[in-house]
Amino acid sequence: MSAVFDLTDVTVIRSGKTLLDSITWSVRTGEHWVVIGPNGAGKTTLLQILGASLHPTSGRVEILEETLGSVDVFELRTRIGHTSTSVAERIPPRESVRNVVLSAAYAVIGRWHEEYDDEDFTRVEQLLAELGISQLSDRTFGTLSEGEKKRVLIARALMTDPEAVLLDEPGAGLDLGAREDLLASLDVLSGDPDGAALVLVTHHVEEIPAGFTHALVLGEGRVVAQGPLDEVLTSQTLSRAFGQRLEVTQDRGRFTARRAPAARRA
Numbered sequence: 001m002s003a004v005f006d007l008t009d010v011t012v013i014r015s016g017k018t019l020l021d022s023i024t025w026s027v028r029t030g031e032h033w034v035v036i037g038p039n040g041a042g043k044t045t046l047l048q049i050l051g052a053s054l055h056p057t058s059g060r061v062e063i064l065e066e067t068l069g070s071v072d073v074f075e076l077r078t079r080i081g082h083t084s085t086s087v088a089e090r091i092p093p094r095e096s097v098r099n100v101v102l103s104a105a106y107a108v109i110g111r112w113h114e115e116y117d118d119e120d121f122t123r124v125e126q127l128l129a130e131l132g133i134s135q136l137s138d139r140t141f142g143t144l145s146e147g148e149k150k151r152v153l154i155a156r157a158l159m160t161d162p163e164a165v166l167l168d169e170p171g172a173g174l175d176l177g178a179r180e181d182l183l184a185s186l187d188v189l190s191g192d193p194d195g196a197a198l199v200l201v202t203h204h205v206e207e208i209p210a211g212f213t214h215a216l217v218l219g220e221g222r223v224v225a226q227g228p229l230d231e232v233l234t235s236q237t238l239s240r241a242f243g244q245r246l247e248v249t250q251d252r253g254r255f256t257a258r259r260a261p262a263a264r265r266a
């Protein structure tokens with residue numbers, strides 16, 4: 001299996017603060033990783049590195065077998081799908097859903113004078129259908145609910161048939177039904193044996209889709225644990241990362257976490 005992402009001793013320092021501290025981590029083809037950790041742990045910073053939109057202060061980053069620092073990042077970014085609130089915020093509210101997805105073919109936000117062919121339009125319709133949002137294609141992005149926006153962003157991230165997809169808190173702000181719909185869409189993505197490698201950032205173990213295989217737990221910019229999901233998402237590891245006694249349970253491929261009950265005195 002080849003490496004989709006390969007980080008060696010990656011450190012990011014900004015304004016004298018260490019955001020990521022000596023991260024060594026590999027994501028291989030066919031793996032789907034969840035990155036979990038408390039607020040400020042460095043998750044979004046890590047995703048920016050994977051998306052080739054941030055260079056580390058030190059360390060080596062290989063993305064799709066190209067070394068960051070000696071590759072055209074604009075070219076590289078078209079091979080990586082990225083969904084995040086910062087992408088959503090840059091989309092003009094009057095842009096149609098169809099154009100939000102279509103314009104990803106040129107790695108631009110919003111349609112301008114780019115030329116698209118029939119294949120591009122067919123791909124958009126196919127992706128909207130896969131995500132169950134065909135009926136939204138003529139709507140403007142600004143009129144969508146949070147859950148609908150999240151799915152449009154995933155369709156956009158898949159437009160270039162990327163080799164990797166980065167999902168930064170896709171479940172944030174969704175109600176229970178919308179979260180479950182989103183998880184069902186992500187289950188389909190993670191179940192495709194020829195699909196892209198997925199890296200999903202979340203604060204909540206309840207938002208981990210069933211087909212995910214590995215977890216990286218971050219705390220204060222450092223790796224607390226990494227490896228196969230079942231081995232890493234334990235009460236012990238998450239308690240360490242979140243600084244409180246947590247109880248993690250798993251039922252039919254889905255995780256839940258809650259504060260552990262206080263020990264009874266004898």
Ligand SMILES: Nc1ncnc2c1ncn2[C@@H]1O[C@H](COP(=O)(O)OP(=O)(O)OP(=O)(O)O)[C@@H](O)[C@H]1O
Nearest residue numbers: 014015017019037038039040041042043044045046
């Ligand atoms: N340019 C910067 N200068 C100084 N500190 C920064 C800078 N950018 C981010 N930080 C800090 O780095 C830490 C990590 O930020 P990051 O957004 O990666 O964390 P996160 O795990 O995604 O957090 P959250 O779960 O709250 O979204 C935070 O404490 C943040 O305030």
